[in-house]
Amino acid sequence: MYEGKDMLSAHRGMNISNDEFVAVLDDAMQALEKNGIGQREKEEVLSIFFSMKGDIVHV
Numbered sequence: 001m002y003e004g005k006d007m008l009s010a011h012r013g014m015n016i017s018n019d020e021f022v023a024v025l026d027d028a029m030q031a032l033e034k035n036g037i038g039q040r041e042k043e044e045v046l047s048i049f050f051s052m053k054g055d056i057v058h059v
Contacts, residue, residue: 007055014059021057025049 004010025046032042 007052008059011056012059016057016059018057021053 028045028049029042032045
């Protein structure tokens with residue numbers, strides 16, 4: 001079981017910009033593509049990332 005910080009606590013004060021967040025998404029999508037991951041799975045990963053955006057960007 002994970003016992004570390006929650007997403008908001010882990011990113012608070014880091015001042016991550018929207019552009020930086022999108023850059024991570026781009027890198028993740030490239031890695032998934034390189035490894036032959038299907039479109040549906042890539043969309044699920046994007047959905048998960050975007051669900052956490054409010055706890056990561058400008059907090």
